[in-house]
Amino acid sequence: MEFLTAIFVSPFIEIYEYPLFFIEVVLGGLLAGVMYSLVALGFVLIFKASGVFNFAQGAMVLFAALTLVGLIEHGFPIWLALISTIIVMIALAMAIEKVVLRKLVNQEPIILFMATIGLSYFLDGFGQTLWGSDVKVLDLGIPNAPIEFLGILVNQFDLVAAASAGTLVAVLAIFFQKTRIGRALRAVADDHQAALSVGIPLKTIWAIVWAVAGLVGLVAGIMWGTKLGVQFTLTLVALKALPVLILGGFTSIPGAIIGGLIIGMGEKVAEVFWGAAFGGAIEDWFAYMLALAFLLFRPQGLFGEKIIERV
């Protein structure tokens, strides 16, 4: 009985009594969700264009952040370090395409999935062999003090993260809609064979997609790295992005954004108002359960393509 009250009654009373606090929690959750979206975006880009479920996205986030911090520690100015990291990520994408993907063309999706897990082990080890495994501080001068806005406390850093995510999505949208390469990417995403037959170089496109995913990973790495410090646990944010993916659909960029917002908000609200009823720390699995419950009603996710099956 006590348990039922803790689930069905007292959280709502709390929300009703402190509406401002509730709004603050929701806002904080939304902004945290933006960070999940950043990671999920990388997954979606690659899945859309090549049908590969890229488990190494988390490792790419860590690798990009490690490279950036490592270069800055070696005395590079920030702008040069950024450019070098971008070059490294592009080179990495080309290497992955050449060494891994090209050899595994036409294999089952699960084989490619396992290859990306292998890749994530490799990148984790490689990054830490190069740059060491201590926790590094990434400071690009992003302000990190809470500001008050209409009586609600908001962290400035979260606002910057949200703004950069918004910019990133806008740039990606323009890139996909307006440029020649973007159109080729969409064509490949729609139908590999048709794209090949009109003369789109599939291999180049894959390298470009992985490079773009690497750059998205870099942005995510900068944001997460500033928040948590650059360390091994950054790869775990990939696991946080997975429920976002099933919620938003593997193939939808807006889905990744909206899914991230829903997951971020749901997680925070659940933790703050319902967490006590379950004994706390429900953040670990709540996102998955939310996504799971959601899947029962829409198996293809929020914006995923409806799967039509024929025998």
Next chain:
Amino acid sequence: MLYREAGQFKTSYAKDQAIFPILQDRVMMVLMLVVAFVGVPMLASEYWLSTIMLPFLVFSLAALGLNLLTGYAGQLSLGTGGFMATGAFAAYKLAVAFPEMNIVIVFLLSGVITAAVGVLFGLPSLRIKGFYLAVATLASQFFLIWMFNKFPWFTNYSSSGVISAPPRAVFGDFFVTGSSASPANKYLFTLVIVCVLALAAKNIVRSHVGRSWMAIRDMDIAAEIIGIKPLQTKLGAFAVSSFYCGISGALWAFIYTSSVEALAFDITRSFQILFMIIIGGLGSILGSFMGAAFIVLLPIFLSNAPTMFGLNISVDLISHMEFMIFGALIIFFLIVEPHGLARLWQIGKEKLRLWPFPY
């Protein structure tokens, strides 16, 4: 020359349906069992038994369970670690609550409990498939581990959250768990369980149950049309697979490590077992064992290799290099033989049949 089946006629249905229809296979199997049951306990040192053979057997069982689900029924699952934890904690609660119950029954019951949990978390498989399902099974992984960590009831209110296996004997004073059990006893007991369950698995996949799993795997809609019920088939696969994983988890907690905490069964464990079946070969009983051997031996080899070659590298660097080499080897194996070690073995056998006169 050695591996020639010419002249071996199958004159009865029983012979036609034998698991090993070729005489040489039977001889080799018997030899391997003799080596496993007699040779290894006599020759291997305690270190070998408890750090290589025991984890190999326990992992084989888990890989077998996952292979039934993923390799035969086609349902990709990342919740293996969670199911192993369920088996471990169920066995612990049962063994402590009913001290006079035989340990074999405890293990079987914990398998049954895990099977029930597996069916529950297999329910999403009726609506979703492929990677969506894989991510959905991660929910079970995170939820179960959180649950075992969070509620002290599961660990009998131990302050550290660690469960330690109580000493139990199978019969008389043949102790298999606890501090008084010798590694040889543990090894033999595990080996018997693994052999029995492997035989059962082989027969399940040869029966109509296994064939309906494979039909669902190959094309679920077509399978439905020829009269295979997806509900029973998919949930059945989840139940049997979780049963194997649960027993494997119980063996892990009781026999391999003797004391365990929930975090030992985290997400990396699930990936490790998935690696085993991919490297070993999806949809192959033998492959599960080969994959387990590979994944158990590789890290041991990698961490000993630098000292073997006389290189002096810091421990930190070695562990990072291990990660790198492990990842690279996985990719290499997938590129060279995406169908796993079992496929290599099969190709080898085909070659051997014609050797030394291939034309």
